[in-house]
Amino acid sequence: MAVASGKGGTGKTSLAVNLAISIENAQLLDCDVEEPNAHLLLNPKITRQEPVYRLVPSVNEELCDYCGKCAAFCQYNAILAVPGKILVFPELCHGCGGCILTCSKKAIGEGKNGIGIIKEGFADDLRIVFGELEVGEPMAVPLIREVKKRLDKSRNVILDAPPGTSCP
Numbered sequence: 338m339a340v341a342s343g344k345g346g347t348g349k350t351s352l353a354v355n356l357a358i359s360i361e362n363a364q365l366l367d368c369d370v371e372e373p374n375a376h377l378l379l380n381p382k383i384t385r386q387e388p389v390y391r392l393v394p395s396v397n398e399e400l401c402d403y404c405g406k407c408a409a410f411c412q413y414n415a416i417l418a419v420p421g422k423i424l425v426f427p428e429l430c431h432g433c434g435g436c437i438l439t440c441s442k443k444a445i446g447e448g449k450n451g452i453g454i455i456k457e458g459f460a461d462d463l464r465i466v467f468g469e470l471e472v473g474e475p476m477a478v479p480l481i482r483e484v485k486k487r488l489d490k491s492r493n494v495i496l497d498a499p500p501g502t503s504c505p
């Protein structure tokens with residue numbers, strides 16, 4: 338079950354937490370990675386935490402001839418190629434990997450950009466998973482995907498969704 342709303346401050350987290358502690362064999366996935374609050378109410382014992390990265394291009398300028406094909410391909414303007422210089426803007430990159438395929442000089446590799454951290458733990462028998470997005474990181478969706486990947490299919494699932502109706 339997912340608890341969602343187009344507006345913040347409507348009581349999603351209170352409802353999700355109360356549902357989760359009212360049923361047996363439950364897990365709560367707090368998908369509001371920009372401002373996770375469920376753990377503040379549950380005070381879980383954290384048993385595991387790991388950093389999450391997303392792919393960003395890393396250009397080897399010794400191989401690059403500044404042809405500009407990668408920049409022309411990128412629909413998010415995350416690469417700028419001008420004669421003698423190439424710049425990558427990680428905050429604009431969606432990690433599609435298209436620029437890497439486009440570069441015939443094999444000048445682009447995969448770099449990693451830290452976007453946040455995932456924490457897992459227990460409040461009594463209730464399992465909780467939540468993400469904490471890096472301050473200033475514009476894209477919450479990749480971290481939300483990582484929270485959802487940690488869903489334990491043997492347990493009842495309550496998802497506390499982020500507020501709003503945009504991508505997250």
Ligand code: SF4
Pocket residue numbers: 396400401402403404405406407408418423439440441442443444445
């Ligand atoms: S496509 Fe490759 S060679 Fe061309 S500008 Fe981009 S990184 Fe450089």
Ligand code: SF4
Pocket residue numbers: 393394410411412413414415416429430431432433434435436437
């Ligand atoms: S990975 Fe995709 S979004 Fe990121 S710079 Fe390359 S083409 Fe643009």
